[in-house]
Amino acid sequence: MKNVFIIADDTTGANSSAILNKPLGYNCVSIYTKINEVKENSVYALSTNSRGIEKEQAYKVVKESLETLKGEDGIYNKRVDSTLRGNLGSELDAFLDYFPNKKAIVVASFPSSGRTCENNKLLVFGELLEKTDVAKDPKCPVHTSVVTDLFKQQTSRKIDNIILNDVRSDKFSSILKDKYNKNDIIVIDAKHNSDIDLIAKTCVDLNLDIITVGPGPFTYYYTKNCKMKEAYKFYGLIGSVTLLSMNQMKYAQQHGAYIYELDAHKILTEGYEQYLDDCYKEIIQISNDFLIITSSCLNKKSKLDLNKYCNNTQIPEDISNLINNRIAKLFIDVITLAKPNCVYTSGGDTTVEFLKQAESFGLQMNNQIIPLTVESTILGGPFANLKIVSKGGLIGEDDTLVYIRNFMKVGM
Template sequence: MKLYVIADDLTGANATSVLLAKEGFKCSTFIDSKLLNGDNMSKYDIVAISTDSRGITKEDAYKKVMEEVNRVKNLNPIYAKRIDSTLRGNIGSEIDAILDNDEDSIAIVVASYPDSGRISIGGFLLVNSVPLQKTLVARDPKCPVRNSNVNEIIESQTKYRVGKIEINDVLRGEDFLSRKINLLVDEGNRIIVIDAVTNDDIDIIAQASNMTNLNIIPVDPGPFTKSFMNEKYGASVVEQGKKVFFAIGSVSKTTIGQIEYLVANKGPALIKVDSLKLINDEEIDYEIERVTNIISEKLIEDKSNVIGISTTTREDEVLDLKELSKGLNLDEEAISVKINIGLAKITEKALEISKSSIGALYTSGGDVTMEVMKKLGVKGIDIKDEVIPLAVYGRFIGGKYPNMPAITKGGLIGDQKTLSLCIDYLLTKVSTQYYVK
């Protein structure tokens, strides 16, 4: 194992893995790092895991990341901290956990993902040219982000000194930039945030980072980690159904728009699940049975090769978790977990009753993806390809449906056509290319 990627959710782990897989690295994502053993870690160049720590306390997030650093410390890998492309979660405390437990390490943060419309300039993260705090992420029900300044976000969460390098210094080239990084480290900074507007900028940062001879921890949504590893190990070369079931747990405006487009253009068998009943211990079994019966009917009717479940199809149906939390005497995280577990149980039953007529699975939202993987006994995902940035295609490792094709995607990713594009990808099974080092 060359690199250990520590992500705070499963779709993020997959997103970084697929970028590296396309560069020729043999990659895998494991939903539970306790499943790792010597064979797993020797079989893959890159192992990515999720700590599932985005929505928990900073103290608990620190402990989870610390455990992962120490889990593989004897192998002396490079560590990478995968962060959300919209800076949600416990970024500072999770970086601290790596720096505290990896001697003499320096974290270089590149928040940009140009192919997904995320760029950092003047220290500010823009999403499709809009400041981060003006986007939908500011209203995220679990992890709202109300600041667009990358440095300020991290400084408010870390105990370490944070240096910054703006785009004008990046544009001066890798030689100058490597000296600048070393200077900031000499001044006592263990975290350095660097602007990037293009993929070429990210490549320059990777080149400069490797020139410093420092113990670098890449911290980013994926592109910088990819470029950093390519600098170390060289570039790659390229060599040359059934029904799709989708389970959507995200309640973002983006996802709702994608469902509307899918319904209008592909006529899927879409079954809406009552979230309130999934939360209620007395009603959850009845709701699961109700939805499962409808799925069975749709499979028998066989009018569509696309079938799936979602808790919402309109913005006005989105639950107010804060208000629900007060009324049910449950915290928001516990409510979210109950809903996602319910969706995972329905997915499991759908695959069972389909008698193999469902051949591929799509999940949207990191939390529901994790619960589905657990319910199906999946050990990990053999990463194959990237449909669009942050929408990852692979095949299940182990579990009840080994080698099943699957796409996982974060809830805030893509435009209105993205869900349809992913479904088409699974239906046609076009993942025929592979990459080798």
């Protein structure tokens, strides 16, 4: 996943913006000197302490901060104060001069902190910005709530805005694309986090080359939507035969998953090796990154009668273990070739058999995604360090499998 680089005009802003991205799986680092080393999967928030200085000096320190990154590939954010104090235009000019092919999308809202933008005006808990105490700030007073005007005070670039009604309309995508083509800076209204998420998703869907500008939430949602677009292989093995497991697979199928159904009867016949080899050849041709292999048949109402397959010395538990043994071996062969980012197992016996064949000696517990559903890292064996999510067959709701996959791909 792409790194995120935040340039803020003060340290508290850098900290608060960086930490928003922690649930997305990033290491979040706040720096107040310069970035000496860039590591993968990281958010770097650099404070320039430039809010109260002259605009020319603010431009210079921001430009120098960007130059230290030497064009690192990533998501770039100009973090602005949630009450729009400081050198807004000059610092954004530094960004746009350094990245001449990018445009700036400004979403000044921070709904959970009472900051919303409507009709191109910033409100603080419903009150116009210039009517709040920020107007009396001794260093950076603000005397208007019109967001575009605040940026125009220090930049001559083309700037326009999109009002909330247009954001929520069916024409938003075409409006945004048109404004993007005609302007350098676009200010967009947002009242709720859902508005910000929609703006971010539309930017990503349109493949716009942008600098995110705002106090934090817009960059979070933009990064989240970028991650949703990235390739992420999530392969599952489901041995559970509960109705809930069936419903979870059906729901996943409706939301993009490929469900590969094995024939449990053929797994238990003398020709099972050839059958599983044929299945393997079919599975490795599937191009879907959300792949579930199951020994259950989604459209059959009756369960397999294990007693029919027992000899004089066997009980149904033995037959169930035999199925898990054989499907786990198939799954091992598939993931050895496919190298997924994460594997998923449902059913306690299925999970144990998979880990046994994976030559693992244990799991490093990382997160509880939902109650009784754990995200871990495999310890030992050829799949050491591979992420695994294990869940019981009677856990969750119909959408739980999709939720787990999205959690692993994007984060909370």
